[in-house]
Amino acid sequence: MGLFNRIFGKGNVESDKIAESDIQKIKSGEINKIYPILKPGDWVGVKAGALKQTIIGTQEEPELVVAFGYDTPDNFVFLMPHDLEEKKPSEILKEAYDNLEKIESNFEISETLNRQVLTASRQDFSSEKILCRSHMLKAHELLNAKELYVSIPRRRCMMITSKQVDEELFDTFLQLHNHTWNDESYGNAQILNALFVVTDGQIEGMIPLEN
Template sequence: MGFFDKLFKKEVAEPLVNVIDKAKVLVYPMIKSSDWKGMGLARSQPFLDIDGKPELALVFAQDAGDSFQYITEADLLLPGVQENFDQWQHNINTYPYEITLAKSLDNRVITASGEDHSAEKVLSAAFLAEACAALNTDRLVISIPRRRCLMITSYYEDFQSLENFFRLHFLAWQEEDYGNEQISEMVFLADKNKIEYAVPLGFRINLYERDGQFKLVYSTMDDLFQENDQIDFQKIMEKNKIPVSIYNSGTSSGN
């Protein structure tokens, strides 16, 4: 579990009565499942649709100390709130982060986890460009399974490296002890400028121990393995990728 030591808990509340100055407290985007209970109240923008149905959306949070409050359509009619809201892209672009190379994974995976809006750094073009530079690649595979969790590797990694990456992705998704709200079981593909696709992988990886030996087990209905007992993960990602809708809704990931 040491790999995820930076995943600290923070209680995330549903939209509440406005008790903060929404014209002054900084606004940050949050990626939420479309079935989040507050979606009908909060101001939202589409992030991903699958088969014409909303899957993920952006809502806009303000820190109220021990919880978050969310911008509503009614809030935007209050003096100064729209102007404050319009700064959300700048706020996530300048949100502090620290890229860490995972030595245990041969420095081929980076994390930037542990902060309230770590996962949403993927909305910043400058951050994606820095991640590409750190991994010496022009295409990224991104894992944001839970709040405060962000893990990235290069799209071009070999079978063993990507298998380790996906194993850690599913571990974070499944392990409720982390305490942070789930975001998505999918991974995402990006270049140095923006997220381009979401990818439902079509399989899960579990790690089991028996007689002191650990074994990876795949859960899937598909025949994944090739004759060399490896998986062409790039082929799976290309087959299953779905364009994100965020950039068709007037949202920008500019610097």
């Protein structure tokens, strides 16, 4: 298992010793859960050949991808093509998304914004929960909305509002998105400067925003 081919990190620099320890825990089975991990199209793992699904863009020019890997205490350890020697792609997909589904992520309703904005943040896979239809269906229900705007500008962040909100609230929602996109203070890696359109619990489109 090539160290520099496997670990692309959580945005912080870890020593080779810690990284090797994480890998040994995976080999021993101490760490054994695979998760889907959202990454921007220019993520270093794309060129390194990490296993991925392209969500937005093309295979040649991806804008947003889902990588697959183990969540260790110090790094993400990403799956590479040779990991398919032991598991079928369909098995990896099912395992990863089943594990994501089991992660609890509760919505908070903003009283300040007239109960028209939901947040579900501060947990490692808060952003990835956009890939869970059951999670998004709950947002439809809470907002009583058929169509949603979903903001996941950085890891561990999610904000949602109805597509039918008035212009003033939508402008406020955009300001919150932009602030989070530009806020480096929490060390959460950027994902995508865009709003996702979600219908019936599934991503139907994406509105790119200016950097």
